[in-house]
Amino acid sequence: MILIDGKKAAAELREELKQEVADLKTKYNKVPGLTVILIGDMAPSQIYVRNKEKSAIEVGLKSEVIKYPDTVEEKIVLEKIEELNNDETVSGILVQLPLPKHIDKQKVIETITPSKDVDGFHPMNVGNLSSGYESSVPCTPLGCYLMIKKIEPNLSGKKAVVVGRSNLNGKPMTQLLLKENCTVTITHSRTKDLKAECLEADIIVAAVGIPELVKGDWVKKDAIVIDVGINKTENGLVGDVAFDEVSKVAKALTPVPGGVGPMTIACLLKNTVECFKRSQK
Numbered sequence: 001m002i003l004i005d006g007k008k009a010a011a012e013l014r015e016e017l018k019q020e021v022a023d024l025k026t027k028y029n030k031v032p033g034l035t036v037i038l039i040g041d042m043a044p045s046q047i048y049v050r051n052k053e054k055s056a057i058e059v060g061l062k063s064e065v066i067k068y069p070d071t072v073e074e075k076i077v078l079e080k081i082e083e084l085n086n087d088e089t090v091s092g093i094l095v096q097l098p099l100p101k102h103i104d105k106q107k108v109i110e111t112i113t114p115s116k117d118v119d120g121f122h123p124m125n126v127g128n129l130s131s132g133y134e135s136s137v138p139c140t141p142l143g144c145y146l147m148i149k150k151i152e153p154n155l156s157g158k159k160a161v162v163v164g165r166s167n168l169n170g171k172p173m174t175q176l177l178l179k180e181n182c183t184v185t186i187t188h189s190r191t192k193d194l195k196a197e198c199l200e201a202d203i204i205v206a207a208v209g210i211p212e213l214v215k216g217d218w219v220k221k222d223a224i225v226i227d228v229g230i231n232k233t234e235n236g237l238v239g240d241v242a243f244d245e246v247s248k249v250a251k252a253l254t255p256v257p258g259g260v261g262p263m264t265i266a267c268l269l270k271n272t273v274e275c276f277k278r279s280q281k
Contacts (some may be wrong), residue, residue: 002252002259004147004226006012010262013146014059017269021060024276025148032091032276033062034118034269035084037077037281040070048265052094055265061272062089070100077103078111085113091279092118092272115278120172129175134278136271141173143263144205144226151224151252155180161201162186163194163240164208171229173205194218206240216245225250228260 022044025031034056038049056063066080084090087140093116110116114124120136128135137145148155150259160182164170170186177184187197188208198204198218206214207228218227229240239256247253254260 001247001250002151003247004151004252004259005145006147006254006259006262008103009147010143010266013263013266013270014055017266017273020096020273024035024273025060028280030089030153031060031062032272033064033089034092034094034272035064035090037066037068037093037095039068039072039077039096040100041193042098045098046061049096052265052268055269059269061269064090072100072103072251073206074107077108081108081111085111085116090116091276092116092268094118094268112273116275118268118275120271126167126172129172132179136275137176137267138168138172139206139264139271140169140207140228140260141176142267142270143260144169144173144228145176146267147254147260147263148203148224148226149180155182158182158202159185159200160203160205161197163198163204163206163214164188164228166207169205169207173207177203191279202254204241207238210240211238212240214241214246216242216249219246221247221249222251223249225253226260227254227256230256230261 011024021031036049036052051064053065084093093112095182097120099105109121112122114122117125117136120138125135129137158179160169160177162173165186165188174184187194199220201223202205203224209229211231211233225246227239227241227243231238
């Protein structure tokens with residue numbers, strides 16, 4: 001079985017981006033800029049943002065973090081986003097989720113101009129992705145997609161099962177796989193016989209938030225299994241896939257942690273670079 005090392009894949013992608021940023025600097029005499037807005041002091045969000053900032057600087061991006069207390073008025077955040085929309089030195093804008101209850105998440109997402117939406121959550125980017133047009137793609141499914149392609153460059157005709165239908169992962173993942181001519185089944189908590197669906201799959205992407213849901217006898221021999229889940233249990237962090245069981249049958253499998261997570265941040269940097277390149281056309 002191939003253990004898909006997300007840390008290694010992310011390091012390789014960062015190296016590629018570092019070279020690309022250096023080339024862009026030579027060509028345009030400026031570099032892509034990523035601005036992250038962080039509201040409140042939730043520990044996981046702070047860790048994420050710190051990692052994003054460190055990675056951005058490592059590849060040569062201009063990085064900025066704007067921090068607000070969780071009591072900040074929605075109006076102030078929206079005004080700041082509008083200001084960043086009009087700032088030519090900012091290629092990508094990301095507002096770290098989750099947000100405090102009094103701030104409307106959808107309003108925040110829709111205020112970011114689609115061409116600077118590095119999270120790929122703006123309805124215009126969602127629509128472009130599903131129509132097969134150029135768009136920013138949400139970072140986690142993009143990371144999953146790149147890891148699948150490393151194992152199996154030609155996905156045409158493969159049967160893929162996506163477990164979970166969230167806007168964050170399940171739906172965009174489905175669009176990426178459809179673009180590669182996969183036959184995709186999107187499953188969820190109401191699916192009648194989830195095991196039977198998974199057993200048909202050449203590729204399984206599990207992103208449902210249920211610890212070790214996908215068992216060894218759910219996976220056909222030589223399937224590629226991507227585990228997006230990260231769940232806190234008494235035994236520490238586990239994914240949505242029962243790793244020990246599935247590793248005995250799968251062709252390739254991502255670990256938790258150290259699989260999809262590192263690729264998510266690397267793909268955020270990739271999206272920032274892509275936004276910059278599109279803005280220079």
